[in-house]
Amino acid sequence: LTTGIVRVRSFRPSDRDACLALFDANAPQYFGHNERQEFAAFLDGLPPTFLVAERDLSGLLACGGIEIYPDRGEAEFRWVMVAPSAQKRGLGRVLMLLGARHLVERTAIRSILAYTTPQSAAFFGRLGFPTEIVRDELDYWTEGLDLRLLKIQLPRDARDVIAEQLERYPHLRV
């Protein structure tokens, strides 16, 4: 990941199997196998604000996006996952920041929910925005995999915070 350009682009139907492979690589540690069908159905719905990160010839390294619920005035971070060999190098953060940027630039929504696990909650907490725990629930995803529901609030200067953070990843092309 430190060599070569990683490109971030919108999800295409032909990415379906590669996204499911990212899921499989992170299950059962972070996702329950029972969630696979739900993820496949999500992808089949051609989510409009779902991104993938790829490096030439090595396939997809990560995917993740944001789903907007205009009626509720809220958004949700959805299905963010990074290939195990590419984790902790900023890809997850960049995908989430781009989702947040989409919100800031295109909508009036500033509140984002993340249905995650206690294991991955710290990642969302480190995006740079005020974050609170809404709810914890044992065995929510599957036995042994608990829910931690987070609410992330984008501040007034979110646009600047996002731009500043994205500058830290010059090898990523969006």
Ligand SMILES: CC(C)(COP(=O)(O)OP(=O)(O)OC[C@H]1O[C@@H](n2cnc3c(N)ncnc32)[C@H](O)[C@@H]1OP(=O)(O)O)[C@@H](O)C(=O)NCCC(=O)NCCS
């Ligand atoms: C969680 C996940 C998406 C994070 O993406 P990533 O590319 O590995 O993480 P990043 O490098 O962007 O991390 C950003 C920051 O969060 C921290 N972080 C990442 N994962 C973390 C974790 N599991 N626990 C604590 N901190 C974490 C990083 O250390 C980094 O900290 P910094 O502010 O010091 O730089 C990725 O590790 C993953 O795919 N995990 C398995 C699937 C999963 O749990 N998805 C979330 C389901 S809701």
